[in-house]
Amino acid sequence: MTRIALDMMGGDLGLSASVAGLCRCFSSGTCSDVGFDLFGNGRLIEGEISRFPEIKSIPCEIHDTGNNVVSGGEKPSKVLKHRGTSMFEAISWVADGRADAVVSSGNTGAYMALSKILIGTIEGIDRPAIVSILPNLSGSTVMLDLGANTDCSSEKLVQFAVMGKAVSKVLQRLDNPRIGLLNIGTERSKGTDILEKAYDFLDKSKNLNFVGFVEGTDITKGTADVIVTDGFSGNISQKTMEGTIKYIVHTLKAGFSSSLLNKIGYLFCKGAFKSLKSAIDPRNHNGAPLVGLKKISIKSHGNSDDVGFAHAVSVAVQLARSNFIKNIEEMIAEIEKEMSCEG
Amino acid sequence: MTRIALDMMGGDLGLSASVAGLCRCFSSGTCSDVGFDLFGNGRLIEGEISRFPEIKSIPCEIHDTGNNVVSGGEKPSKVLKHRGTSMFEAISWVADGRADAVVSSGNTGAYMALSKILIGTIEGIDRPAIVSILPNLSGSTVMLDLGANTDCSSEKLVQFAVMGKAVSKVLQRLDNPRIGLLNIGTERSKGTDILEKAYDFLDKSKNLNFVGFVEGTDITKGTADVIVTDGFSGNISQKTMEGTIKYIVHTLKAGFSSSLLNKIGYLFCKGAFKSLKSAIDPRNHNGAPLVGLKKISIKSHGNSDDVGFAHAVSVAVQLARSNFIKNIEEMIAEIEKEMSCEG
Numbered sequence: 001m002t003r004i005a006l007d008m009m010g011g012d013l014g015l016s017a018s019v020a021g022l023c024r025c026f027s028s029g030t031c032s033d034v035g036f037d038l039f040g041n042g043r044l045i046e047g048e049i050s051r052f053p054e055i056k057s058i059p060c061e062i063h064d065t066g067n068n069v070v071s072g073g074e075k076p077s078k079v080l081k082h083r084g085t086s087m088f089e090a091i092s093w094v095a096d097g098r099a100d101a102v103v104s105s106g107n108t109g110a111y112m113a114l115s116k117i118l119i120g121t122i123e124g125i126d127r128p129a130i131v132s133i134l135p136n137l138s139g140s141t142v143m144l145d146l147g148a149n150t151d152c153s154s155e156k157l158v159q160f161a162v163m164g165k166a167v168s169k170v171l172q173r174l175d176n177p178r179i180g181l182l183n184i185g186t187e188r189s190k191g192t193d194i195l196e197k198a199y200d201f202l203d204k205s206k207n208l209n210f211v212g213f214v215e216g217t218d219i220t221k222g223t224a225d226v227i228v229t230d231g232f233s234g235n236i237s238q239k240t241m242e243g244t245i246k247y248i249v250h251t252l253k254a255g256f257s258s259s260l261l262n263k264i265g266y267l268f269c270k271g272a273f274k275s276l277k278s279a280i281d282p283r284n285h286n287g288a289p290l291v292g293l294k295k296i297s298i299k300s301h302g303n304s305d306d307v308g309f310a311h312a313v314s315v316a317v318q319l320a321r322s323n324f325i326k327n328i329e330e331m332i333a334e335i336e337k338e339m340s341c342e343g
Numbered sequence: 344m345t346r347i348a349l350d351m352m353g354g355d356l357g358l359s360a361s362v363a364g365l366c367r368c369f370s371s372g373t374c375s376d377v378g379f380d381l382f383g384n385g386r387l388i389e390g391e392i393s394r395f396p397e398i399k400s401i402p403c404e405i406h407d408t409g410n411n412v413v414s415g416g417e418k419p420s421k422v423l424k425h426r427g428t429s430m431f432e433a434i435s436w437v438a439d440g441r442a443d444a445v446v447s448s449g450n451t452g453a454y455m456a457l458s459k460i461l462i463g464t465i466e467g468i469d470r471p472a473i474v475s476i477l478p479n480l481s482g483s484t485v486m487l488d489l490g491a492n493t494d495c496s497s498e499k500l501v502q503f504a505v506m507g508k509a510v511s512k513v514l515q516r517l518d519n520p521r522i523g524l525l526n527i528g529t530e531r532s533k534g535t536d537i538l539e540k541a542y543d544f545l546d547k548s549k550n551l552n553f554v555g556f557v558e559g560t561d562i563t564k565g566t567a568d569v570i571v572t573d574g575f576s577g578n579i580s581q582k583t584m585e586g587t588i589k590y591i592v593h594t595l596k597a598g599f600s601s602s603l604l605n606k607i608g609y610l611f612c613k614g615a616f617k618s619l620k621s622a623i624d625p626r627n628h629n630g631a632p633l634v635g636l637k638k639i640s641i642k643s644h645g646n647s648d649d650v651g652f653a654h655a656v657s658v659a660v661q662l663a664r665s666n667f668i669k670n671i672e673e674m675i676a677e678i679e680k681e682m683s684c685e686g
Contacts, residue, residue, distance in 0.1 A: 216582025265612025
């Protein structure tokens, strides 16, 4: 049986969102035959759970960590003093092999640092990458890194390509995803030395379906299934997208409420917004795998509600049920060999 | 009288778009008391102009460069062989002081390189930055660099802040714009060494209204009037925004045409889209100043139609009528002094 450890105290919306999210995930049928280890204030968790009678049929074990939580403002450098918190204990549980994946909506820096220290990284990888699944015109784009590795060598970018391929296999169900390298132009001659070196290697690799340089516009166009970039540009790109979506939604809402005619028109064509709303709703993309660790660790957004938390849990379940980690380990070893032969 | 040199042959849509754009700009009243030097095939320009009787009242001088144009695929490194083309001659005209600003929709790399070589950069600046004016919830954001300087030192970022302030003064009419430095978090401790050093300096400077680090989401939020970043992240951010807008517009259009009810509803609330359409229409933001040159040089988008070209011309006119270059020269000299005192 797959087991998932959940930090129930992590998010801004607290326990109730986590419990409701777990329940939602269970109701959707995506986590049948999964057991959960819940970390947090036992009494409060039980109280919340009692509001969802259906949750009784989920195999849940509650691990009481009282009110010990990692606060939002805490520095990741002080990670080890977080022992006893719901986050620390949930990660340890997975690190010790007692569950297959961990999910938390807590402080990103601390979660990243604790995951790295307690779980450890796959051989050849210094630091995990943050992966996100973004909507595009033909489906979705797996993009990494989104902020963990601000400075990236060519080798790291190649590793990201491999890790992106592994994520794609499980979450996009693609065996041979098209991999693009983010740059400021698609011409072969553009870009920094680091990008050129990564391009050369990716282009030669027999195991990767490399489609060359892609630009910022390609993320939502769907030119590639996996887009690889350093954590600085990736973070800025993802947040620019987030901000642009918010800006458009805000401006549209203001337009619709600006006159009675517009309000009536909106009621008529409300349905037209349905697919857009669902595609751009960040809750439907919540759950960023930290890839490169020896176990599965999923970062859920800090302000996740039940819908968002449920999605993050479903990502954890999908990865935990696959051969995700083994797959990455093998592909990283293979690519390292290829790279060392290249000199 | 302000004089503007126009490369009439540069854009993908050819001469007709440039002539119609010039005419549109003139009709809008933004270029009264401006004279134009038009570079391109004289006979064809005259033919196009004859279709716009009103253009006769604009003081235009045609400089016949025949069919010599810089093609899209040409490498910027071969810039000097472009002598005799409409682009080369238009830039030279400004470089020689015979006009105050130049506008072209031609090949970006060649235009950038020719502007740099023929016009030259202001003392203390190696390479001009590309500036764009992006929409935000409370108005607009001046953002630079958008692709010319992929690797940036702290000093360069500080120069961008100064140049952004000068652009803001003319195009946003702000004397003391809020300046933000793009990063992957707003916390003081985040970011690379280069960013930290730039932060320290900007924070201490008496002449700049520095508001600290801003994130990708802040571009459209309007947290700052001017956002400074390196050309790599800036280019990726701007193109991500462009792609996200296209994605949303495409998905919305598909939604509206998916049923009769949606189509009817759209007709009712069409007006609600008006302000959004206008705000995100790239033609209304066309005309990117290349800042850091000794003269005003404006890059118009390659596929600009008359609306886009007219906007680029109006940007050139506004900058040419102000003390833009002198303003930058003084501010750069001042900040260089401040920086050298800092050690």
